[in-house]
Amino acid sequence: MTKVILTVKETHHDNNAGPKAKIDIENFLLKDGFEKWNFTINQESVLQKAKVAYIDVPRFLAKQNDIDEIFLQYPTYSKIVTKQLVKRLQQMNSKIILIIHDIESLRLHYGEKGYIDEELRVFNMADGLIVHNAKMEKWLRDNGVTVPMESLGLFDYDNKIKLASGSNYETSVCFAGNLSKAGFLEKLSLKRVKLNVFGPNPLEKYGANIVYKGQYPPDELPNYLKGNFGLVWDGTTPITCDGLFGNYMKFNNPHKASLYLSSGIPVVVWRQAAIADLVEKMNIGIVVDSLNELDEVLPNVSSIDYSELVNNAKEVAEKLRSGFYIKTAISNLEKGLV
Structure with missing residues (x-):
C-alpha cells in the first residue's frame, strides 16, 4: 500500500513551535514508509499562493498515480490552496485523510456560522479525520461532520534531549x-x-x-x-x-x-x-x-x-x-x- 504525507510549508518562521508539529509527524511517518509531498507558500504573497493553488498543485498531482492513501496536514493556512488541494486529491481515486492540527472555526472564528460551515464542508470532503480528542470529535459531530474520525491523544514530539531527571522536587x-x-x-x-x-x-x-x-x-x-x-x-x-x-x-x-x-x-x-x-x-x-x-x-x-x-x-x-x-x-x- 502506497501512502503519502502531504505538508504545505511556509517560506519562513521564527523561533516558534508552529511548524514543528507538522515536521515531526512528517518525519515519523517517513520512517514508517510513507512518501513525502511538499508545497511551499509565502504568507505575504497572495499571488504566490494562487500560483501554488492553480498551477503547482494541478501540475504536480497530474504526474502522480497509484496512491492508496494521502494524509494532508491541516490547515495549510491558505484557503485557496486547501480548497484546490482537496478538490484535486478527490480526483485521484485515493483515500484522503486530514490530520487536524488546528480547527480555525474553534480557534479564531468560534460562533461565526459562515466560516464554520465552509470549514466543515472541507472536512466532509475527506474520507477520514485524525482529530485531537473525543471533545473535538463531539463538537465536529454535533456540527455536521459525518466522516470517520479517530482521536490522536497527544501530538508526538521529536525530542532528542536527555530526559529531565525529576530527582529534586522544588515546587x-x-x-x-x-x-x-x-x-x-x-x-x-x-x-x-x-x-x-x-x-x-x-x-x-x-x-x-x-x-x-x-x-x-x-x-x-x-x-x-x-x-x-x-x-x-x-x-x-x-x-x-x-x-x-x-x-x-x-x-x-x-x-x-x-x-x-x-x-x-x-x-x-x-x-x-x-x-x-x-x-x-x-x-x-x-x-x-x-x-x-x-x-x-x-x-x-x-x-x-x-x-x-x-x-x-x-x-x-x-x-x-x-x-x-x-x-x-x-x-x-x-x-x-x-
Missing part, C-alpha cells in the same frame, strides 16, 4: 510560548512556587517568583527547561483560561503539553481543558481551576507522588519520541476505511 514550574499571547503572566505573582518563563516577546518586568529565562529554537528548548512541572495555560488572567484561546483549550491538545511530557516533565493544566481528562487518567500531571492555587497545591505534593508523576511522564515521553500516537491513530482509522 518549580516552567512555561514556554509566545509571551505576547500570555497575558495571564502580567497579573500573576507567586509566593511558594517559582515559575521559569521561556519564549519571545517577554515583559519588561514580571511578578514575584517569575523569572524570564530566554528564547530558544524548538529543538533546543528542552535542554533549557527547568521546572518540576510544565504549565499549559492560555488567556488574559491566572484565574481561568479565557478569550478565544482559552475557549480553544476546551477542544484541543496543546502542542506545548507534548513539549513538556516528551522531556519527562509532568504538566499543570486547566481543569476545563480537553487534555485534563487524559492528564488525570494517565496520572501525568495536576489539574487546577486557577493558577492562584499553585502556591497551595504544589507544596503539598509529596516526593513519592511526584516521583510517580515523573515516571509516568517518562513512559509517555518514550511514546512521543517514537511517533506512537500518530501511528496508532492512523492504524485505528484505517480499520474503518475498508
Whole structure:
C-alpha cells in the first residue's frame, strides 16, 4: 500500500513551535514508509499562493498515480490552496485523510456560522479525520461532520534531549510560548512556587517568583527547561483560561503539553481543558481551576507522588519520541476505511 504525507510549508518562521508539529509527524511517518509531498507558500504573497493553488498543485498531482492513501496536514493556512488541494486529491481515486492540527472555526472564528460551515464542508470532503480528542470529535459531530474520525491523544514530539531527571522536587514550574499571547503572566505573582518563563516577546518586568529565562529554537528548548512541572495555560488572567484561546483549550491538545511530557516533565493544566481528562487518567500531571492555587497545591505534593508523576511522564515521553500516537491513530482509522 502506497501512502503519502502531504505538508504545505511556509517560506519562513521564527523561533516558534508552529511548524514543528507538522515536521515531526512528517518525519515519523517517513520512517514508517510513507512518501513525502511538499508545497511551499509565502504568507505575504497572495499571488504566490494562487500560483501554488492553480498551477503547482494541478501540475504536480497530474504526474502522480497509484496512491492508496494521502494524509494532508491541516490547515495549510491558505484557503485557496486547501480548497484546490482537496478538490484535486478527490480526483485521484485515493483515500484522503486530514490530520487536524488546528480547527480555525474553534480557534479564531468560534460562533461565526459562515466560516464554520465552509470549514466543515472541507472536512466532509475527506474520507477520514485524525482529530485531537473525543471533545473535538463531539463538537465536529454535533456540527455536521459525518466522516470517520479517530482521536490522536497527544501530538508526538521529536525530542532528542536527555530526559529531565525529576530527582529534586522544588515546587518549580516552567512555561514556554509566545509571551505576547500570555497575558495571564502580567497579573500573576507567586509566593511558594517559582515559575521559569521561556519564549519571545517577554515583559519588561514580571511578578514575584517569575523569572524570564530566554528564547530558544524548538529543538533546543528542552535542554533549557527547568521546572518540576510544565504549565499549559492560555488567556488574559491566572484565574481561568479565557478569550478565544482559552475557549480553544476546551477542544484541543496543546502542542506545548507534548513539549513538556516528551522531556519527562509532568504538566499543570486547566481543569476545563480537553487534555485534563487524559492528564488525570494517565496520572501525568495536576489539574487546577486557577493558577492562584499553585502556591497551595504544589507544596503539598509529596516526593513519592511526584516521583510517580515523573515516571509516568517518562513512559509517555518514550511514546512521543517514537511517533506512537500518530501511528496508532492512523492504524485505528484505517480499520474503518475498508
